[in-house]
Amino acid sequence: MAYEHGNGYTALADTCEMVACADIVEENAREYAETFGIGKTYLDYNDMLAQENLDVVSVCTWMHLHEPMVLAAVAAGVRAIHCEKPMADTWGGSKRMAAAAKEGGVQLTFNHQRRYGAPYVLAKKMLDEGALGDLVRQECECGNIYDSGTHFIDMFSFFQGEVPAKWVIAQIDYRTENLVFGGHCENQQVLLTEFAPRTPYDNGVFGLVMTGAGEAKPVGAINRLLGTDGVIEVGLADGRPIRYRLQGEKDWTYPDTNGESIHGPHFIERAIADVVACLLEGRKCQLDASNALIATEIIFGAYESSRRRGRVDFPLDIEDNPLKAMVDSGDLKLTKAE
Numbered sequence: 001m002a003y004e005h006g007n008g009y010t011a012l013a014d015t016c017e018m019v020a021c022a023d024i025v026e027e028n029a030r031e032y033a034e035t036f037g038i039g040k041t042y043l044d045y046n047d048m049l050a051q052e053n054l055d056v057v058s059v060c061t062w063m064h065l066h067e068p069m070v071l072a073a074v075a076a077g078v079r080a081i082h083c084e085k086p087m088a089d090t091w092g093g094s095k096r097m098a099a100a101a102k103e104g105g106v107q108l109t110f111n112h113q114r115r116y117g118a119p120y121v122l123a124k125k126m127l128d129e130g131a132l133g134d135l136v137r138q139e140c141e142c143g144n145i146y147d148s149g150t151h152f153i154d155m156f157s158f159f160q161g162e163v164p165a166k167w168v169i170a171q172i173d174y175r176t177e178n179l180v181f182g183g184h185c186e187n188q189q190v191l192l193t194e195f196a197p198r199t200p201y202d203n204g205v206f207g208l209v210m211t212g213a214g215e216a217k218p219v220g221a222i223n224r225l226l227g228t229d230g231v232i233e234v235g236l237a238d239g240r241p242i243r244y245r246l247q248g249e250k251d252w253t254y255p256d257t258n259g260e261s262i263h264g265p266h267f268i269e270r271a272i273a274d275v276v277a278c279l280l281e282g283r284k285c286q287l288d289a290s291n292a293l294i295a296t297e298i299i300f301g302a303y304e305s306s307r308r309r310g311r312v313d314f315p316l317d318i319e320d321n322p323l324k325a326m327v328d329s330g331d332l333k334l335t336k337a338e
């Protein structure tokens with residue numbers, strides 16, 4: 001991902017200069033520096049933060065390193081941090097990062113780059129223009145809620161204007177170890193959540209998330225928006241990016257997305273361009289930590305619901321990662337993947 005971020009900054013040559021990089025593997029740091037013409041490399045990111053006078057830092061390591069790296073960058077006095085998803089390896093860590101950045105006046109954003117992709121932007125435009133009537137429910141289907149799900153649950157917030165959820169009820173199945181970027185991810189899961197009303201006059205939208213069902217496709221699309229007057233699906237099972245069917249229509253319409261799938265191209269470049277523009281213009285970025293916390297609370301809340309065997313009301317009052325805790329305590333007994 002560091003290379004994706006690097007391409008984003010390179011495209012902003014008028015405003016950004018990449019001056020230093022840090023990687024514990026010397027060869028990785030050297031190759032990266034050569035690729036982007038960077039003058040200084042470090043093996044310890046703390047040395048880099050102490051010796052360089054950085055405005056913007058990208059954090060592109062695995063999730064257990066996001067919190068210490070973000071906190072160190074805030075303490076070093078940088079102006080903006082763009083960090084990879086998922087936010088952190090615990091709910092407490094996610095909140096600490098957001099709080100530290102806010103207190104330090106640092107712009108902290110997370111790379112939920114699909115917010116800049118044509119299929120998602122088009123679906124939101126249709127929703128905002130009223131094509132679906134009132135939004136009633138959002139649905140999502142993906143591999144797991146923690147690694148890939150952070151993107152697609154974040155789309156719930158994107159579509160409905162960043163309102164937080166009120167509660168979550170979920171159950172997981174985790175029997176075969178599944179470590180993604182070092183973090184445990186469930187094998188299968190079902191989750192229902194209710195969002196706060198967006199205005200005093202409407203009802204909260206419900207969110208339904210199914211993960212890990214393999215070939216079975218209980219939802220049938222990565223994201224689905226159901227309104228009183230129609231349906232939009234983004235990320236279809238056959239690989240096509242988007243389709244919709246409005247009230248009274250028998251057939252689906254497959255709009256043109258100019259060759260963009262739900263994965264790209266150019267989403268991350270656009271995300272980085274917006275991150276930098278927001279910093280320069282003093283605007284709140286839609287990738288802001290406060291927005292990322294909405295999806296993250298649902299994700300850790302779902303694992304907590306599984307641990308408590310019940311509904312979890314928000315604000316989520318835990319600090320740890322309930323899935324990891326259940327593995328560590330022996331509550332969940334895993335077999336190793338073959």
Ligand SMILES: NC(=O)c1ccc[n+]([C@@H]2O[C@H](COP(=O)([O-])OP(=O)(O)OC[C@H]3O[C@@H](n4cnc5c(N)ncnc54)[C@H](O)[C@@H]3O)[C@@H](O)[C@H]2O)c1
Pocket residue numbers: 001002022023024025028043045060061062063065084085086111112113147181
């Ligand atoms: N936004 C997306 O669509 C997307 C896609 C894939 C991965 N990711 C996320 O990006 C993050 C990184 O994934 P990746 O595929 O680039 O991983 P990677 O393993 O390819 O790269 C990680 C790099 O971090 C270095 N590293 C490890 N410990 C370090 C330390 N203490 N200090 C400095 N460098 C250190 C490694 O040597 C390696 O070069 C993960 O959080 C992952 O979830 C996001």
